[in-house]
Amino acid sequence: EVQLQxxxxxxxxxxxxxxxxxxASGFIFDDYAIGWFRQAPGKEREGVACIDIKDxxxxxxxxxxxxxxxxxxxxxxxxxxxxxxxEPEDTAVYYCAADESALPFWAKPVYDHYGQGTQVxxxx
Numbered sequence: 001e002v003q004l005q006x007x008x009x010x011x012x013x014x015x016x017x018x019x020x021x022x023x024a025s026g027f028i029f030d031d032y033a034i035g036w037f038r039q040a041p042g043k044e045r046e047g048v049a050c051i052d053i054k055d056x057x058x059x060x061x062x063x064x065x066x067x068x069x070x071x072x073x074x075x076x077x078x079x080x081x082x083x084x085x086x087e088p089e090d091t092a093v094y095y096c097a098a099d100e101s102a103l104p105f106w107a108k109p110v111y112d113h114y115g116q117g118t119q120v121x122x123x124x
Contacts, residue, residue: 002026004115006096011121012086018120020081022096030054033102034079035111036070038092038120047105048094049081059104063089086122093117 008020022034035050049060049070058070069082079096095118097111105111 002098002113004096004098004113006094006115006118009094009118009120011123014087014122014124016086016122017082017084018086020083020094020096020118020120022079022081022115024077024079024096024098027098027100029074029077031102032098032100033104033111034070034072035097035099035105036079036081036094037097037105037111037114038090038094039117040092043092045095047109050105051079052102052104053079054102057104059106061105083120086120088122088124090120091122092120094120 003025005023030053033052036048037045039045051058051070067085072079095114097114099111
C-alpha cells in the first residue's frame with residue numbers, strides 16, 4: 001500500500017522559511033516521481049514542485065522558482081521541499097504525491113497517490 005506522510009508545515013512571517021518532508025513507503029521509490037501540490041482556500045489544487053527520483057530532474061511552478069527547492073534523500077525514501085522567502089500567497093495546504101509514470105506535474109496534473117496535507121500559513 002502506497003503511503004505518503006507529509007510533515008513540517010506551520011506558521012511563519014513573510015520572508016521566512018519552512019521545510020516540508022514527505023516520507024514514502026509501500027512502493028519502489030526509484031520508479032516514481034514525487035511532487036508537492038498545494039490548495040489555498042477557494043482555489044484549485046496546483047502543482048508546486050516535483051522530482052523524478054531516478055534521474056533527479058526537478059520542476060517548479062513559476063511562482064516558486066528560485067525560492068523553493070525540492071530534494072530527495074533516497075536512503076530514507078523521503079523528499080523535502082525547502083521553502084524560502086515565503087509570501088502570504090504561499091499560504092495553503094500542501095500535499096505530497098507520488099506518480100508511477102514519473103511525469104512532472106505540468107504533464108500529468110493529477111498524480112496517482114496523495115498523502116494527507118500539511119498546513120502552511122504565511123502572515124504579512
